[in-house]
Amino acid sequence: MIPLPESPAWLLSKDRTKDADEALKWLHHQPRSVTGTIRLEMQRPSIFTVDPELITTESLPPSDKTPDEDPYSLKELLRRPVLVPFVLSFTLLIFQQVSGIDSIIFYTVTIFKASGSSINEHLATIIVGLVQLLANFFSLFLIDRSGRRPLLLASGALMCLSMMAMGTHFYLQVHSPEISKLLGLLPIVSMIVFMIGFSVGYCSIPFLLMGELIPVKQRSLLSSVAGSLNLGTMFVVIKTYPLIEDWVGAYGAFWLYAALCLASCFFVLFLVPETKGKSLDEIEEYFEEKNRLRKVKNAMVSKEAEIADTNIDSVDKQHYASTTNAA
Numbered sequence: 001m002i003p004l005p006e007s008p009a010w011l012l013s014k015d016r017t018k019d020a021d022e023a024l025k026w027l028h029h030q031p032r033s034v035t036g037t038i039r040l041e042m043q044r045p046s047i048f049t050v051d052p053e054l055i056t057t058e059s060l061p062p063s064d065k066t067p068d069e070d071p072y073s074l075k076e077l078l079r080r081p082v083l084v085p086f087v088l089s090f091t092l093l094i095f096q097q098v099s100g101i102d103s104i105i106f107y108t109v110t111i112f113k114a115s116g117s118s119i120n121e122h123l124a125t126i127i128v129g130l131v132q133l134l135a136n137f138f139s140l141f142l143i144d145r146s147g148r149r150p151l152l153l154a155s156g157a158l159m160c161l162s163m164m165a166m167g168t169h170f171y172l173q174v175h176s177p178e179i180s181k182l183l184g185l186l187p188i189v190s191m192i193v194f195m196i197g198f199s200v201g202y203c204s205i206p207f208l209l210m211g212e213l214i215p216v217k218q219r220s221l222l223s224s225v226a227g228s229l230n231l232g233t234m235f236v237v238i239k240t241y242p243l244i245e246d247w248v249g250a251y252g253a254f255w256l257y258a259a260l261c262l263a264s265c266f267f268v269l270f271l272v273p274e275t276k277g278k279s280l281d282e283i284e285e286y287f288e289e290k291n292r293l294r295k296v297k298n299a300m301v302s303k304e305a306e307i308a309d310t311n312i313d314s315v316d317k318q319h320y321a322s323t324t325n326a327a
Contacts, residue, residue, distance in 0.1 A: 071217035080294070081287040085213035086222045088272060092152075092206035093230040095264035099159050100257035101198050102234050103241040104191065112187060114170075114250060119188055128191045135199030147276035148205050152268045155201020160261035162194035167254030174249065202264075212275045215284050 005023035012020050069076060076082060104111070108128060112121035119127075142151060169187055172180040214222050244253040275283050 072221055077218060077222075080291045081284070082215055082218050082222075084290075085215065085287055086218075086226065089206070089210040089213050089222075090226045090229060091267060092202075092209060092264075092272070093226055094233055095156075095260065095267065096202045096206050097230065097233040097237050098257070098260045099156075099198065099202060099264070100163060100237070100241075100254070100260075101202070102238050103253075103257075104194065106238055107241060108191070111250075112191075119185070124188045124191070127188065128195055131192045132195040132199060135196045136203060139200045139204065142200060143205065143208065144276065147274055148209060149268055149272060149274045151201040152205055152272065153201075153265055155197050155203075155205075156261050156265040156268065158197025158200075159194055159202070160258045160265070162190045162197060163254045163258035163261060166190040166194075167251040167258060170249065170251035170254065174251070209272070209275065212278075212280060212283055213273075213287075215287075216280065 005026045006019070008020040008023045008027070011017075011023060108125045109121045112119070112124045139151075165186060169180060169183055169190070172183065210223055210226055211219070214226075241253060244256065248256070273283075273286060278286075
């Protein structure tokens with residue numbers, strides 16, 4: 001760590017623009033040329049340095065116009081633009097763990113031994129570890145090329161299929177041993193596919209999205225909370241695998257992991273926004289804008305309901321008056 005420069009984002013937050021420029025040059029980025037049309041992002045993580053004199057209150061998003069508000073106050077932490085990104089990030093970390101990755105890693109030898117695979121369980125474990133290493137390396141080149149959502153969807157789908165196949169092998173081992181013996185390579189193939197699927201998506205993208213989705217003002221606190229909960233979930237998954245195996249059998253445990261991987265695909269498909277090519281400011285503004293639109297919509301609904309109630313009251317009064325006159 002000694003030769004590495006400080007983060008340009010942190011240097012910008014401390015108004016050390018010159019040091020930020022030098023850090024950017026070390027990191028092989030070129031600082032953006034300053035023009036009058038550039039939107040200022042001081043106090044926000046950005047890889048670009050800009051002139052602090054260009055900062056105006058009008059140029060900042062609404063969330064930055066009240067700098068005196070404590071970012072860690074309960075009021076701020078419970079705001080939807082803060083709470084929603086945190087829940088999305090935390091849920092992705094939960095899905096990362098309940099996919100069964102740590103159960104697989106901790107019990108690989110035991111699983112292969114129990115599966116009756118035609119390959120030695122220790123050799124199979126080494127092969128799976130090597131595949132994981134290579135897949136993690138190649139995944140580095142996919143994240144910014146393919147986007148976050150497609151990789152998470154592909155990751156969840158591959159893990160789901162591999163866990164279903166693994167569970168099927170254990171099911172056949174109990175109910176159709178002859179067929180199970182013919183599929184002696186299925187366990188290691190399933191594990192390899194699982195590791196590839198995990199490496200291209202859920203291995204790193206949940207942590208990446210945690211840094212992109214959570215607002216900068218609350219990021220240090222909420223990312224620590226999410227990371228702690230993630231490790232707590234890891235502990236639960238590892239400790240419960242033997243219990244689940246005793247309860248529903250090994251095939252039931254793997255089918256459960258497959259179902260959770262499938263659930264992660266629906267979660268990403270319907271709830272997780274794509275952040276590829278977007279600045280941290282744009283991502284934060286996305287949640288702020290959604291919150292503003294929600295408030296406007298609620299206000300319009302309330303106004304329409306109020307108008308409707310007023311009209312009903314008016315009609316009732318006219319009907320009462322006409323009935324009284326008739327009487």
